[in-house]
Amino acid sequence: MEHIPPSEIPHSRHRRVRPKSSVQFDDKVIFHDDNGNLIYVNDPIKTNEKYEFAGNEIRTSRYTLLNFLPKNLFIQFHRVAYLYFLAIAALNQLPPLAVFGRTVSLFPLLFVLCVTAFKDAYEDWRRHRSDSHENNRQSLVLQSAQFRPKRWKNIQAGDVVKILADEMIPADIVLLGTSDQSGVAYIQTMNLDGESNLKTRYAKQETTSLVLPDACAVSGVITCEPPNRNIYEFTANMELNGHKFPLNQSNIVLRGCVLKNTEWIIGVVVYAGQQTKAMLNSAASPSKRSKLESYMNRETFWLSVFLFIMCAVVALGMGLWLVRHKDQLDTLPYYRKTYVTNGPDNGKHYRYYGIPMETFFSFLSSIIVFQIMIPISLYITMELVRLGQSYFMIGDRDMYDANSGTRFQCRSLNINEDLGQIRYVFSDKTGTLTENKMQFKRASVHGKNYGSSLLIAGNNTAAADSGKQIWKLKSEIPVDSELVALLQKDSNRDERITAHEFFLTLAACNTVIPIICSSTFPSCGKGESNKNIECIDYQGESPDEQALVSAASAYGYTLFERTSGNIVIDVNGEKLRLDVLGLHEFDSVRKRMSVVIRFPDNVVKVLVKGADTSMFSILAHGEESNNGIWQETQSHLNEYSLQGLRTLVIASRDLSDSELEEWQSMYEDASTSLTDRSAKLRQIAALIECKLKLLGATAIEDRLQEGVPEAIESLRQAGIKVWVLTGDKQETAISIGLSCKLLSVDMQQIVINGTSEVECSNLLADAKAKYGVRSSSRGHQNPKCETDSKHGGPDIHNGTKSLSMPKWNPGKEEGTTAQLALIIDGTSLVYILEKELQSELFDLATSCRVVLCCRVAPLQKAGIVDLIKSRTDDLTLAIGDGANDVSMIQMADVGVGICGQEGRQAVMASDFAMGQFQFLKKLLLVHGHWNYQRIGYLVLYNFYRNAVFVLMLFWYISCTAFSTTSALTDWSSVLYSVIYTSIPTVIVGVLDKDLSHRTLLQYPKLYGAGHRHEAYNMQLFWITMLDTLWQSLVLFYIPVFTYKDSTLDIWSMGSLWTISVVILVNVHLAMDINQWALVNHVAVWGSIVITYGCVVILDSIPVFPNYGTIYHLARSPTYWMTILFIIILALLPRFFCKAVCQIFYPSDIQIAREAETKSKQHDDLRSKLPISN
């Protein structure tokens, strides 16, 4: 295995990743002097007088006290739902249509507006708080020739600021000078791009000399491009004393970065506040909508069709009735078309506008009466329910990461239920499956294998004597005692010398920056003074290098100082100052890196490390003994890579004077060359990187996170396909795949490594032919399996695509794909994803059980997600931790960020964020399942609840000469969905759970319920609607027959209906509740009590025509008998079907529930249940 080029190591992502949103800006960044911003250094007043620069005050809050009301209303009315409410309320204000009282009709709208406004206000208050915290931070700003603290919000463009170490940068700043003579500053850009390593920035030589720690004599003009959100580019000119020079990306420090390892920097603010790149980039990620919600919208469409039909029927009825009675309209005692008294209105029509208009008005007023047929309040209910669900997800103890102290985060509140239907999981590898904590594990030195038994060295054993410097590493590294002993042996044997050089190479051949922590460390030795103990931390672009340097330090070779010309290494207490004559950086062609070092004794050596494939060819041939070592090392390397370790080969060579001279002159030429510098350097490297002496090999482990194999196994049992997309090498990816049980040894591996379109196409076709993958439309069926899957019906894709026929068969799929694994690399993907081969890949990939994509670029990750997303209806989930996963996270239906080593970029883009990969298991199998079941039921129940009410009103209207009278009082009609029946819905949506988390985790296959759309599908919708129809007929006709030819008045009838429908829908809900805790009882029965309370109150207000109704009604036994009969008769068919299904055709969930209840009763029974598979 080989060294990974720093620029391609997954952790150093800055060059590869750009926030997706910035891409569109790239082309526009054409810099013209004339439209640039002019910044007068240290003259904010002049700078700001011409241009309207923003101050440095930032505002993420949306509202102020003054504009809250208008602005919030404006934003709220962007939602269709509210416009619907508004339109209905407005319709109701028209005199001919006034169905409800004016105030009453506004109530639902006001209620919803208030609830939302309250929520918005609370969120905004929190934003205000964090804003004011940011704005009131202080920085040192040059004010009247002295650096004095100034609040961030008062800083302006043109101000000269001084930042001290570990301080945060307040605005985008062009460096003028730093504490370092050469003008170098190190910054950490974690908040910006998520990278934890340090980056270097430079002040221009022209200005560094003018800057002192307490003063700044620079007074030039900077012309820079207008503010933009591209954090990887900056173009500007600076004019200083008539001399003009360019500024670029390496001269600017962005807001949000932290100064590290540099005492101070001084710079001038070029962009402040909202114009800073950090703020321009803080746009929210696009909001996603859940699958279930889009299905729900389809059904809502059906409901609007029903609504239209009902309104049309009423209008038609009204029209026909008017035509039939048009001669009597004047005299009908209950119609009275005209004013007949000889008043001023004599002969005029009283609210009569002719038959066509009356028909039309009747249509409109029936929309008002039937408005809740479209369950607009459902959207609000769903929001509340999702909020409650998030509360439980966040609070789940099993998803709390104790190591980092992070809880689960719900960053998006719209897609909770999607978690219950995930079919594909796309996972990043490094940092997601693995811990991304590189650890030096094994070493092969001089043909000998070390590291099989590692001990944590209590302290640096080599430095036991007092007086010597003791280096304390941030993390303890176990060492091999044998190797330590070898190093301490005072011998001149080859073995000892090789080992010495081996570790020198590890310590010297890298680009790592050592950082000495100033904090005093608690004494670790007894009675030993701690003044000589210093802790050291290594910062570098590649975690692999950090691991190697740390390991060298643990063995006594501590790199503790690096300046541009030399490095200082502490070798077991002796300080060794080495001149670095030259450095050939890693590149992907050579796949190795080398340094040329002059030792204090004037010996010049070249130290090389690199990937095994590139190293063995340049080793010196000849001596017999070498061959033995070679073979040993080779076999060690094989052993390491089988264990999933990342390996590097270490070698060195002495340079003769002539060689050195030749190299040196050419190196200087090349490194100052303006054209083709890297190619020239590469050629020169070949001069010295030859005839090397093999020192040994290293193996670094990137440990799997805890519980990853188990989680993957569970997900797979649940019918979820896990794909790993990694920037790593193929070998590494495969070895990780093996160790996390994604791949097993007996799997057939299909490897696609094409370098051209034709090759890829051939490889794909071969693989498809070989493993019998059928093409496109037939989906992924294997001929061999077709014979035994006659029962299967349509193929899997048709099955999952059409909701109305959930005939998905889990068995079939697993049977065909059990043995296939697809491994594909980024180069092939370039050809495949951009050409017509996509569908070929899709066919192949979906028929494999495992897909590993290696060496993929961030955008390719998104491309692969898109491949699945655009071709199936299956839901995808992407999980990753780094900035390179952002595009994939945003592309997938559900994006999950791991809050890990690599900052917050992935988390910021994600919908959910958590501490470890293994939480995915509980998130999907338990919370996903629950959320899906709950929301699915919630939607159906809300449809039912509103439709049954509306239908009941509809039947009654046919008894009122189609005059859209509602027997119910206005308030009851309005309160029905707001108060009478809303609370239990929310409670059930948040709290009801069909199965305990233990059962769900024990039988991952129960997750298939979500794949099969069991909780919500078209069929269920229509069944529910049929049930609704029946129940509404019962509701209407039972009282009508019971009180036929009686003295019952309209308000009594309305009261009876109000109570009946409320009890009915609540009992209906009660029948479906899976789990009865106290709160359910309170909500369900409480709602009925509240309804009675409201009815009693409404009937106690004498000014309402319905005054006293309930008191009269409640005295009559017939009233109570009617209600009881309605409830029983309405629910009888439903109960019957439920009983039949439960007893004779139980679903998996129902069986599991029975088992659960049973095992609760007899705990011992649980052991008898064989765990599936």
Added chain:
Amino acid sequence: MPWRVEFEYSRFSQQELDAWQPILTPSWAISIFTVIGLIFIPVGLASLFASESVVEVPFRYDDECLPPDYKDDALEYIQNDNINKTCTRNLTIKNKMKAPIYVYYQLGNFYQNHRRYVKSRDDKQLRNKASENDVGSCSPEDYTSTELGHKPIVPCGIIAWSLFNDTYRISSNNKDLVINKKNIAWKSDQLAKFGSDVYPKNFQIGGLIGGARLNESIPLSEQEDLIVWMRTAALPTFRKLYGKIETDIEVNEEVMLVIENNYNTYEFGGRKSLVLSTTTWVGGRNHFLGMAYILIGGVSLLLAVGFLLLYVMQPRPLGDPSYLSWNRNPGSLR
């Protein structure tokens, strides 16, 4: 949206509250059906029995009381004030009626629940003398005509305007059966909805006369016919209480009905009936609820038996994992 709440790890936040998990087992289903059956059948029987014991004598008189000469011109008959509208009929009561006997009038095809009608009233005006001018929702019956001074009508609105004005007298063996018209309205309406200081004013004085006139010296709270009428009916065929007879009527007793047939239902083909009826705890004579209860009770019992039989023939052990879909279908096992 970032969301931070401070948590304490409780059984609630972990969703592990103790809860009852109902499972619809066969025994539950069977017992529920049985219980429904056992409750419904007796209740139904009792209700049916009570309803059966009610004696009801309906007499439809809109066509019956129309003189044969006016058969084809009912409107002329009813609108001409000069024609005598009195109509006398004899009825034989087949069953003994025990006091109190309720006298109802029943109107058919009269949409008292029409939206235009229901809304045409003003409850403030009815309650409160001070709100006499409050006729906002009453048009077109809000003010008198201009000749009459454009004054507010009390009670306003077409409900009051169309007040029923047929009157009945019932006698048996030349002895009047007194129809008591007191306490026919709801007490609550009399006490709180219709003011004791609100007197009818300008009512039924101009233009088209809709129905009965009101005695202007009696406050609305005592105008019980009006109060009854203003409780608009729920359905287009409805009864309203006219009065109560507080003496029994014996079997085969012949009663004479004297009906003043004033109310114009011929206009829209509405039916008018006079109904004498006794009452029990279920109300009037209506077998529907009793029969429905018995029917559903019976169906429930049948279902219970059905479930029992099916279950005995095809039992399934509860929570048996071998019934799980992936276990039932061996093809799916890897």
